[in-house]
Amino acid sequence: MEAARTFFNFSFFKIDPKWRWMADLAKEESAKEVEQVIRNSKVKCRSYSTLGLRDDTEFLLWFASESIEEIQGVISKIYSTVFGKYIIASRVYISSTRPSIYAKMGRSISFVAGDEPKKYVIVYPFVKTREWYLLPLDERKKMMDEHIQVGHKYPQILLNTTYSFGIHDEDFMLAFETDDLHAFQDLIMELRETQVSRYVERDTPMIVCVKKDIIPLVASLG
Helix, strand or coil: CHHHCCEEEEEEECCCCHHHHCHHHHHHHHHHHHHHHHHHCCCEEEEEEECCCCCCEEEEEEEEEEHHHHHHHHHHHCCCCCHHHHEEEEEEEECCCCCCCCCCCCCCCCHHCCCCCEEEEEEEEEEEEEEHHHHCCCHHHHHHHHHHHHHCCCCCEEEEEEEEECCCCCCCCEEEECCCCHHHHHHHHHHHCHHHHHHEEEECEEEECCCCCCCHHHHHCC
């Protein structure tokens, strides 16, 4: 039986500066309210800070569910909280798990499997050229084998690969998890030298996110 497929939602937010003028006690209570909303939902969620790392986002809520309606539902409830009145989505990506037609990476989707999150996640949307899809499948598989072998040199980096074909603007959504950003940088530099990289049309933004639970995340926003 085919495993159930999972939708991923990467929702990046900015905070209204007016939030920083609220009383600390009110902010603390609102953080608990958001935490409770997420805990009571059927949706898996991880929270990350991008504060000071980019100018277009300050935190990420990464959701996983078999239903996009459930993801919509929990986001709607977050907007209904006090904290929700002070946030605005700056980037949103949607994708889904699916079996790969290429050689298996040998690693499961760590988020879906319930693995302990690592210190960092790098969210990496990209689009391949039309020329890539016109190549014979055997040729694509051969090039992907080279690409995958590079990834196997970095076992400390976990890769969550999902697909956005037909449901968002990207082809793929990658979420690399690691405790070592330097190792990730080395991996990307090596991947740039593979044949597959010739067929990448667009692979930005590349967003580094630092793992923080909801309450300390909200507290860090000022």
